[in-house]
Amino acid sequence: MMYLLSLVLLIIGLYGVLVKRNLIKIAIALSITEYAIFLFFALIGYKKGGAAPILVEGVKAESFVDPIPQALVLTAIVIGLGTTALLVSIAVRIYEKYGTFDIREISKLRK
Amino acid sequence: MNPETIPTGSNILPLFVAIPLGAAFLMPLLGKLFPRLPDLLANLVCLSLLILSITTIGHPLTVYKMGGWGSASGIPVGIFMVLDGLTVLVLIIVNLIGFTSALFSVEYMGKYTDKTKYYTLFLLMIVGMNGVTLSGDLFNMYVFLEVAAIASYALVAFGTEGEELEAAFKYQVMGTIASTMIVLGIIFIYSYTGTLNMADMGKIIGASGHNRLILLVSCLFIMGFGLKAALIPFHAWLPDAHPSAPAPVSAMLSGVLIKVLGIYALLRILFNIIGMTTLLLNVLAILGVLSIMGGVLLALGQWDFKRLLAYHSISQVGYIILGAGLGTPLGILGGLFHFINHSVFKSLLFLNSGAVVYSTGTRDLKKLGGLSRKMPVTGTTSMIASMSIAGIPPFNGFFSKLIIILACIQKGRVGLAVWAAVGSVLTLASFMKVQKYAFLGEVKEPLENVKEVPFLMRLAQILLAILCLLLSLLLLPQFRGAILEPAAKALTNGLKYSGIVLGG
């Protein structure tokens, strides 16, 4: 049931990338797509009644939820941050050159 | 954990990642102080990496455990780096093309704004590619793949003209969607096997066989890595991204990046972790043939030099995938040989186009003419490269394409062999057009003052051209046994990879 949220986010993100015409909206939608996948990843490690995977005195290691997806999602979020930063800075430079964010206008390569 | 004693010879593995990483982090600090330092440092680093990779020829299979974390009660918990025959081959190619592109960039990038940042991104791209090649852990491979990909997005946008920015944006959006699909595949395979170590994964999947989840994962990986490798129907970003990048970056992108990030990762995962079935082999072979024909047909109508080369990249990558998709040892050998050859001659062609742009300022074939009289080195090397890519003996392209066609016939799929041969003929036609319009013929009016390019750029081109000839010798039994056969064996070993890595 929880995975449904991830699917909804993924569809929203993909819809945004394919349909929207504004560069910044495409960048935001791309981020949403990535985060949907990360959410899915973190949810996979869940164990019913599991504890947070932090070593505190008194909590046994066997009752942890899976810590590997959490570490991987952390890494992937940082990668996503770098990608989004680069995408937005390219979009800003495009705005300087063409004066618009609309992708129908910035099609010099078609000629 | 107590540090285990390291087996001799495996210390070399992390150096491939550590040396360029350190240089890339050092460069922004020192680049402002000494103006000539970035060139020197980057070229030194690339040269040392090349020498290191050549010394790995003939190494036995080596496993390096990062941080000394080995196995705990039989389950590998650390991040491994693995060196086997295929890794050696790819490492040599990556570092060779990296070195020649770095040589070329010394003069060429003088026309752009910031050399320090350029070399930082360039070295980061090399870090990423070396990391993908050496990685023995699936998520580690993904992290390095992203490092290389992000560096390449920034490099494509380097000139900050309108066209380049637009191409970089499109490339980045499509590349990120590909990475998303790859992560989804990693998620499913992790949840199925419970481990991220590639050898361990192979063992578990080999024991339990294929089911629909593995099929879904293979599908996701083919889509994701196929987009990075620019197979048809995932090729739409390549004709915009590769011409817009500066020439040495295009050489790296077309020559190694699409191959390491796309083909190497795909083949490693499909052959060694998931294990090949006839269905997957057929899919690969069909995608290969589609790419061969699609690439050449789309290239026939092009008048922009670099865009034409980019379309031909799609076609040649199709040959490699076709060779691998046959599944026979001869086919894989042919595919890997073409891997090497295509890197060398495609990089040479892109460096030639860079030299043409440096001297004349244009990429349009209709405006060029008679350049071989003004630029003899560029003209000769481009003739050599064109004959290689078209498959004319005695250059290397002929032999690798011949092996692939023979392997098709040997397996009984004569139809595929016919398509491959037709693609080769059309490639020949396309490059005869390039030669005729750009290099032979009369010198046009505005090009009267064109001179040959500076020394280092000529050196890089000559190095690659000599290799085009020498690589045909790779088929001789001594060299074949040293380089090509261990690589092909690493793939045909299939699921035995896991036993070899974990046992050693």
Added chain:
Amino acid sequence: MNRGMTIIVKTVARLISGLIFLFGFYIICHGHLTPGGGFAGGVVVSGGFILLFLAYGSEEAKNEIKIWRASICESLGTFFFWLTAMIGLLGGSFFFLNILPKGKPFHLLSAGIIPLCNLFIGIEVAASVFGIFIALSTLKRGDKS
């Protein structure tokens, strides 16, 4: 954007930013004991810088916080991180080896080189996120930065 906000916002931002830096530094230092670590702590610290930048406006803040300092901090952070990783390799053992003494678990000074790594990564992430923010917000037409 250029002139900054009212005097109330400026005073409150000055007071709060110290707390933000402290909190971010706490997250970085305790990375091996509690969730967080270098990345999350670095982003919080850069949030403190961004708050000051927004409250005072780009004109005044540019005199205090120079861009090249952020760039140097970022490069230094990654370089020292690489050095800590290389110490293991140069000493004849593995890459990323955990060489410093590992104290008792759950104490602050334990777990070898991990707190050091967290520290350098925290500096680097803070500098780079802040650098990205400055670059994107103060870019004028025709300015290549």
